[in-house]
Amino acid sequence: MEIILDRPRCEGHGLCEEVAPQLMHLDDEGELVLDVVHVNEDQLDAAKQAARVCPVAALRLA
Template sequence: MRLEVDRSRCEGHGLCAGAAPSLLDLDDDGELAFLRDEGADSDADQARAAVRVCPVVALRLV
């Protein structure tokens, strides 16, 4: 499982970072930063939650 972001869609709302704090963060410029883009099975719930809460559908799991 890997998270991908469509940077052209991402608006920096930060909901995904709140839903997946071990995987995602917003940098000082409001840009999405991956702490890890490939998660362990234990991160799967957080990754799915991040995808689900994104208001602009900029994240997907592959």
């Protein structure tokens, strides 16, 4: 599974970072950085939660 970020849509709310800090973080400019793109089984729940909490639907799994 892969996390896909729609960068233009991301507004830097940081909710995804709160639920999945092991997968992503906001940089100093407030831009989301994916630390992991290809998610393994252990990371799948966190990735799903991150996509679910995004208020602008900038994250999805494929």
